Amino acid sequence: MRQLLTILSLIAAPAVPTAAQDFSDGSEASEWGLFGEQKARFEAAVVDPLCLLAGACDQECAPGRQLALERQADGVLVMPLKNRETVFSGAVADLAPYCGETVEVDGLLIENPEIGATNVYQVQRIRRLSEEEWTETNRFTEVWARENPSVAGEGPWFRRDPRVTAEIEEEGWLGLGPEAEDAFVRDWLGVE
Structure with missing residues (x-):
């Protein structure tokens, strides 16, 4: 069995x-x-x-x-x-x-x-x-341009995308928030 x-x-x-x-x-x-x-x-x-x-x-x-x-x-x-x-x-x-x-x-x-x-x-x-x-599968750039006709300009799409630029404005380039990012840039890069 x-x-x-x-x-x-x-x-x-x-x-x-x-x-x-x-x-x-x-x-x-x-x-x-x-x-x-x-x-x-x-x-x-x-x-x-x-x-x-x-x-x-x-x-x-x-x-x-x-x-x-x-x-x-x-x-x-x-x-x-x-x-x-x-x-x-x-x-x-x-x-x-x-x-x-x-x-x-x-x-x-x-x-x-x-x-x-x-x-x-x-x-x-x-x-x-x-x-x-x-x-x-190469439709993204074409669809993005059609959905964002007012965002003309040079360079890659993500540098002009309204969602991306809004996020950067709110969170900064590093995602730390504008104040923390400014302090980081001053400290690490010696920029005033």
């Missing part, structure tokens, strides 16, 4: 642990040389994590909400924190048109337990399961 129970438990156990799965097969993602990166191509549902995890679904997929990928192979929630653009911008603008759908994505999965990064994803391309052609 004990042998039968042992055999049954082995049959019921998953063949490959979730953490050991390899999603690199067929990936055409561009490597960035990031520590812990690996190419990863998989099918996933584009979800609103506030709705999925906290039940806050009244604004599901609304502008300004973070989006996530629920991987179909294992149900793991993957956080796509970056798109393909070289500027460090999020992937929400690229994922928003697919919210609530199952898609295929290709990009870089970051796994670095030493710094607490697990299932962090840089999505580089996306497509609906019914589509042959991939869409590159």
